[in-house]
Amino acid sequence: MDHYTTEKTVSVLQRFILSxxxxxxxxxxxxxxxxxxxxxxxxxxIVAIWSLATASILGVxxxxxxxxxxxxxxxxxxxxxxxxAVIGAFLLRNFEESAIVTFLFLFGAFLEQRTLNxxxxxxxxxxxxxxxxxxxxxDDGVFEExxxxxxxxxxxxxxxxxxxxxxxxxxxxxxxxxxxxxxxxESVPVGKKKDSGVYAGTILENGTLQxxxxxxGEDTTFGRIIELVEEAQDSKSEAERxxxxxxxxxxxxxxxxxxxxxLISRDVELAITLLVxxxxxxxxxxxxxxxxxxxxxxxxxxxxLKGSEVIGDFSRxxxxxxxxxxxxxxxxxxxxxxxxxxxxxxEVSGYLASVERESDHPLANAIVEHIGDVPLSRVERTDVVKxxxxxxxxxxxxxxxxxxxxMEREDVHLSKKARADIAxxxxxxxxxxxxxxxxxxxxxxxxxxxxxxxxxxxLQKLKKLGVKNLVVLSGDNQGTVDLVARELGLTEAHGHMxxxxxxxYIEELQSKGHIVAFVGDGVNDxxxxxxxxxxxxxxxxxxxxxxxxxxxxxxxxxxxxPHALGLTKATAANMHQNIVIAVxxxxxxxxxxxxxxxxNMSIAMLVHEASILVVILNGMRLLRYGL
Amino acid sequence: xxxxxxxxxxxxCPSCVQKIEQATKSLAGVEKESVKVLFNSSKVKFDFDAExxxxxxxxxxxxxxxxxxxxxxxxxx
Numbered sequence: 001m002d003h004y005t006t007e008k009t010v011s012v013l014q015r016f017i018l019s020x021x022x023x024x025x026x027x028x029x030x031x032x033x034x035x036x037x038x039x040x041x042x043x044x045x046i047v048a049i050w051s052l053a054t055a056s057i058l059g060v061x062x063x064x065x066x067x068x069x070x071x072x073x074x075x076x077x078x079x080x081x082x083x084x085a086v087i088g089a090f091l092l093r094n095f096e097e098s099a100i101v102t103f104l105f106l107f108g109a110f111l112e113q114r115t116l117n118x119x120x121x122x123x124x125x126x127x128x129x130x131x132x133x134x135x136x137x138x139d140d141g142v143f144e145e146x147x148x149x150x151x152x153x154x155x156x157x158x159x160x161x162x163x164x165x166x167x168x169x170x171x172x173x174x175x176x177x178x179x180x181x182x183x184x185x186e187s188v189p190v191g192k193k194k195d196s197g198v199y200a201g202t203i204l205e206n207g208t209l210q211x212x213x214x215x216x217g218e219d220t221t222f223g224r225i226i227e228l229v230e231e232a233q234d235s236k237s238e239a240e241r242x243x244x245x246x247x248x249x250x251x252x253x254x255x256x257x258x259x260x261x262x263l264i265s266r267d268v269e270l271a272i273t274l275l276v277x278x279x280x281x282x283x284x285x286x287x288x289x290x291x292x293x294x295x296x297x298x299x300x301x302x303x304x305l306k307g308s309e310v311i312g313d314f315s316r317x318x319x320x321x322x323x324x325x326x327x328x329x330x331x332x333x334x335x336x337x338x339x340x341x342x343x344x345x346x347e348v349s350g351y352l353a354s355v356e357r358e359s360d361h362p363l364a365n366a367i368v369e370h371i372g373d374v375p376l377s378r379v380e381r382t383d384v385v386k387x388x389x390x391x392x393x394x395x396x397x398x399x400x401x402x403x404x405x406x407m408e409r410e411d412v413h414l415s416k417k418a419r420a421d422i423a424x425x426x427x428x429x430x431x432x433x434x435x436x437x438x439x440x441x442x443x444x445x446x447x448x449x450x451x452x453x454x455x456x457x458x459l460q461k462l463k464k465l466g467v468k469n470l471v472v473l474s475g476d477n478q479g480t481v482d483l484v485a486r487e488l489g490l491t492e493a494h495g496h497m498x499x500x501x502x503x504x505y506i507e508e509l510q511s512k513g514h515i516v517a518f519v520g521d522g523v524n525d526x527x528x529x530x531x532x533x534x535x536x537x538x539x540x541x542x543x544x545x546x547x548x549x550x551x552x553x554x555x556x557x558x559x560x561x562p563h564a565l566g567l568t569k570a571t572a573a574n575m576h577q578n579i580v581i582a583v584x585x586x587x588x589x590x591x592x593x594x595x596x597x598x599x600n601m602s603i604a605m606l607v608h609e610a611s612i613l614v615v616i617l618n619g620m621r622l623l624r625y626g627l
Numbered sequence: 628x629x630x631x632x633x634x635x636x637x638x639x640c641p642s643c644v645q646k647i648e649q650a651t652k653s654l655a656g657v658e659k660e661s662v663k664v665l666f667n668s669s670k671v672k673f674d675f676d677a678e679x680x681x682x683x684x685x686x687x688x689x690x691x692x693x694x695x696x697x698x699x700x701x702x703x704x
Contacts, residue, residue: 011691018693069692073649113639120637120667127668149700234665248645292667 014065021062025106031055032099052095059102060086076252081275084255088272089601100602101276108609112285115616119293119623123233126299127226129182129201134166135159151216159209164201168220169211171196176207183221183554229299232307233292254278269600270593277589277604282611286578289619294571297625302554303564308575310550314534314565315572316515319469320462321506323520323528327538327558328472328484329449333362335370337430337446339421348442350374351399352435355392358382363433364390366447367401385409389433400436412436418444429483449480454559456488461562463489465569469514473497473505503527517551519561536561563626570625578615585611628658630702631682633671636695638664643694647671650688656680 017024031051039048060083067079082105089098135143137156148166151157156172159165165178177189182201189205192198198211201222217223254275262271291308298305305311322328342348353371356364358379382392388409389402400410404422407414412434414422421444425432430446459470471492474481478495485493494505506528509516518525518532526548529535537549538556553560589607593599638644644664651662651671656679663672671689675682686696 015690015693066693070646073646073653073692075645075649077646109639113637116639117637123667230665230668230670233667288666 017062017065021106022110024058024062025103025110028055028059028099028103028106031058032103035096035099049095052099053090056086056090056095056098056102059099059106060090063102063105076255078251078279081251081254081279084258085272085275085601088268088275092268094269097601101605104602104605104609108605108612111609111613112616115613115620116289119289119616119620120233120296121623123229123292123296123299126229129164130222130226131164131166131200135163149217151213153213153216155213157211157213159198159204159211161204161206161208164203165198165211167200167211167213167217168215168222169198169213171198172210172212174207174209176209177205179203179205183225225304228304228306229295232305232310233295234288251278273593273599273601273604276601277586277593277599277608279608282578282582282585282608282615285612286582286615286619287575289616290571290574290578290622293619293622294567294574294625297623298564298567301560301563301567301626302557303560303567304552304554305564305568306550306552310534311568311571313515314517314551314568317517317534317565318467319471319509319514319516320467321502321509321516321518321528321532322470322472323502323518323525324472324474327519327521328452328455328488330452333366333431333447333449335366335445336448336450337425337428338370339418339425339444340442341415341418341440341444342437342442346374348435348437350377351394351397351437352401352443354379354394355382355390355399355401358392359384359390363431363447364401367433367445370445397437398439401433403432404434407434407436407441410436410439412439412441414441429480451484451487452558458559458562459488459490462565465562465565467565469509471509473502499525499527503531506531521556536564567622567625571622574619574622578618581611581615581618628674629677630661630674631672631685631699633682633686633689633699634697635669635671635689636697638666638669638694646692647689647694650692651685654680654685654688657685 032055035048035051035055038044038051063079063086064083067077067083070077070079082101086098086102089095089101131148133145134148134151135158136146136151137158138144143158151167157166157169159176161176171192171194173194175191175193178192178198179189180199180202182203183199192207192209197214198209199222200215200220215221218227257278258271258274261274262268265271287308291311294311295305295307305314340348349371353368353374354376356367357376358364377394380393382390384390385402385406388406389400391398391400391402391406391410393399400406400412404414418441422432422434425444425446428446428448430448433445433447434441435443435445462470469492470488470490471494472481472485472490473494475495475497478493481493481495484490497505502525506516506518510531510533515534516532517534517536518528519536519538520529521538529537529548534551535549536551536553538553538558551564553564585607589599589604593604635647638647644666648662648664651657651664651673652659656676658674658676661672661674664670665672671685673685675685682699682701686699690696
């Protein structure tokens with residue numbers, strides 16, 4: 001056998017052993033049980049020694065291979081420490097310890113892998129939504145199924161009912177309804193026809209579409225969301241980078257310490273015990289586990305958190321600034337209060353709807369929408385009175401609809417009750433529309449922008465989570481803004497603000513030592529989004545929102561905000577717990593090895609593996625977090 | 628210069644990351660600064676000079692460490 005084939009055989013053997021790690025673990029367990037029963041029950045020393053020694057050799061094989069590979073690239077890994085310890089114990093003919101330590105190490109690694117997969121499951125669900133194949137128009141004019149990687153920009157693709165849209169593209173022909181939940185979080189299907197844009201990862205619920213690919217693979221909106229989340233879960237905070245550096249020197253330091261201990265004390269047992277208990281497991285894995293579970297929970301609930309730095313900052317936020325009234329209100333005015341001064345309500349409503357249908361003023365739209373389906377009358381001659389309202393003739397009646405000025409012009413008498421109602425409506429922030437028929441007041445309607453349903457409760461939750469200042473900055477007039485603020489219990493409200501004023505205001509808050517989050521739509525408020533400690537975009541997964549912000553609330557859903565804040569707080573706390581657990585365990589082990597006589601290699605390995613599982617399980621709690 | 632993403636089997640220990648990172652960095656033709664091993668998504672991302680090294684070479688180096696390569700993707704940069 002020449003040198004090359006030998007090397008190849010060795011590497012094949014190595015890989016074979018590594019791939020059978022789980023089997024080896026099982027066999028070790030059986031051998032250990034066999035060894036202990038024959039020693040304790042049957043008092044058969046020979047069988048016991050042979051089983052335990054075999055278990056040790058078998059068990060250490062995969063660990064030693066990993067250690068050798070690590071040393072080859074100049075890394076002193078945990079495997080190195082464990083391998084030396086096991087060999088040491090073996091040479092001391094302490095087969096019980098060498099067998100148990102290898103088994104615990106292998107079994108621990110097995111459990112770690114399983115539980116780690118759980119913490120990563122939320123993000124895996126997301127990435128598995130990525131499209132895999134596409135029906136591509138080939139040169140011979142036939143659509144053929146190809147891997148999505150083979151689709152280029154400009155290719156023409158066919159999407160059938162039930163299929164995933166493979167790329168971001170534009171509809172060439174066909175109609176259909178698409179569920180865009182994976183991009184916008186909104187599960188109501190959206191109608192698509194020629195020239196509509198479609199997004200990769202969304203699902204065609206009915207119809208058939210031919211589309212041209214505009215962006216493919218990682219460049220699609222969905223691809224970028226996935227990349228963002230993947231990078232976020234692996235992004236490192238200051239603390240983590242420190243731990244990384246620390247662990248790089250930590251393992252060699254443990255090795256050094258063990259050697260020094262051995263040289264001084266001449267106690268091999270003590271030296272190899274030190275090697276095992278110095279393994280840095282829980283410390284290195286604790287923080288990433290919290291991170292990935294927290295970000296995974298967010299991804300599942302429509303909250304994209306960009307990395308662990310963001311989690312740290314957001315969890316300490318004390319001031320949240322909302323960029324405009326529209327974030328807190330629905331954004332289209334509706335009839336909120338009404339009062340009739342007539343018995344023939346139906347007839348008056350019919351007249352009013354007929355008149356207001358002639359106008360496209362927002363207040364008129366709100367009234368038409370509010371009245372809904374009523375028998376309409378033919379309208380003769382309408383006059384629009386600028387800044388006041390509209391006057392028309394219906395069935396020979398003179399109908400006027402507009403504000404108080406219009407009523408005065410029309411010489412309409414306002415009763416004491418009517419005046420009281422007007423004052424009351426105005427006080428609650430309404431714009432008024434009065435209706436008169438033949439010079440007599442018949443109806444009064446108050447129209448205002450509605451607070452988004454649930455916003456008040458959500459803001460309460462934010463306060464409970466420790467946010468002290470809730471501020472709205474708006475371009476609207478101060479009166480409107482004050483009303484919204486009062487109704488929602490905001491701490492501050494500023495109207496007449498231009499985008500420049502908003503970022504200046506945020507700067508001021510920050511200079512006073514506040515940690516500020518800014519909630520915007522990512523369209524024209526990027527400076528403020530970038531400037532605030534935490535920029536939160538309420539964009540339905542738009543590119544701008546994804547680029548400029550630290551946190552993206554999919555589907556502009558306000559109710560995700562308290563979840564996002566609570567989640568970052570829980571995640572930050574979880575990281576701290578894990579660090580405390582990890583450091584605590586190492587300190588306790590170190591103390592007990594020098595101060596007590598019950599500590600040995602097996603116990604050290606058990607505690608060590610247990611602490612790793614504890615931090616993973618602790619991190620896993622975050623997956624179930626919900627307010 | 629090309630950009631590669633290699634998807635690996637699920638990585639379980641952070642020290643695997645260190646090993647893979649070192650091994651990838653040590654290959655001639657791989658842009659050292661660009662090597663990123665993503666622990667949670669189990670991916671290796673790096674830029675490389677296609678005239679000096681191919682993705683298959685990098686894959687081989689990683690497989691030799693005992694980690695299975697699931698798929699890889701190369702894009703022009």
